[in-house]
Amino acid sequence: EPEVTQTPSHQVTQMGQEVILRCVPISNHLYFYWYRQILGQKVEFLVSFYNNEISEKSEIFDDQFSVERPDGSNFTLKIRSTKLEDSAMYFCASSGPGRGNIQYFGAGTRLSVL
Amino acid sequence: AQKVTQAQTEISVVEKEDVTLDCVYETRDTTYYLFWYKQPPSGELVFLIRRNSFDEQNEISGRYSWNFQKSTSSFNFTITASQVVDSAVYFCALSEAGYSSASKIIFGSGTRLSIRP
Numbered sequence: 555e556p557e558v559t560q561t562p563s564h565q566v567t568q569m570g571q572e573v574i575l576r577c578v579p580i581s582n583h584l585y586f587y588w589y590r591q592i593l594g595q596k597v598e599f600l601v602s603f604y605n606n607e608i609s610e611k612s613e614i615f616d617d618q619f620s621v622e623r624p625d626g627s628n629f630t631l632k633i634r635s636t637k638l639e640d641s642a643m644y645f646c647a648s649s650g651p652g653r654g655n656i657q658y659f660g661a662g663t664r665l666s667v668l
Numbered sequence: 669a670q671k672v673t674q675a676q677t678e679i680s681v682v683e684k685e686d687v688t689l690d691c692v693y694e695t696r697d698t699t700y701y702l703f704w705y706k707q708p709p710s711g712e713l714v715f716l717i718r719r720n721s722f723d724e725q726n727e728i729s730g731r732y733s734w735n736f737q738k739s740t741s742s743f744n745f746t747i748t749a750s751q752v753v754d755s756a757v758y759f760c761a762l763s764e765a766g767y768s769s770a771s772k773i774i775f776g777s778g779t780r781l782s783i784r785p
Binding site for chain 2: 585587589595596597598599602603604609610612643645649656657658659660661662664
């Protein structure tokens with residue numbers, strides 16, 4: 555069964571460093587998303603992406619964040635200068651063509667900012 | 669604004685008991701989708717079900733069943749004859765059903781379900 559793949563599974567970084575979280579969505583999907591889950595809390599929407607541009611972003615997704623689809627398969631989330639409060643699990647999701655398709659999530663990348 | 673409330677933060681039952689997870693939602697949209705996702709201890713989010721707002725038929729899938737009641741804005745999830753493997757955090761969620769499929773999902777705060785042997 556096709557799945558969303560995220561790498562790395564765990565990323566440790568120093569405060570102020572840049573990190574790039576990588577995702578390979580399901581191959582025929584057209585819509586891509588990033589969500590964040592701070593430990594023990596709810597899953598929060600960060601950004602959605604379609605047709606090589608951002609469709610919607612939350613207030614969490616400030617200038618420190620950016621997304622890119624550098625080729626036909628990868629979808630990345632970059633945090634330019636990490637803060638302690640960026641420590642969280644980051645989930646990538648993708649959904650297919652058509653109206654209101656189901657979002658399938660990757661296993662997540664746990665980001666630890668020290 | 670859209671909102672999903674899961675009032676039960678933690679539930680613990682003995683194996684083989686039935687358990688119901690409550691979910692209440694708020695939205696101004698006339699068409700929307702409701703979801704349940706499971707997050708096992710390994711951390712991934714596993715899709716369980718999606719419901720259209722215009723389809724109030726209850727659904728059963730094996731030991732799982734869902735009760736959608738638009739009149740009370742509720743979308744409850746029942747596990748029958750619970751098993752230890754059902755132990756997880758369960759999230760109820762909501763999205764608009766617009767023309768674009770790039771609709772964000774709004775999650776509830778989750779219910780941690782523990783099934784004791």
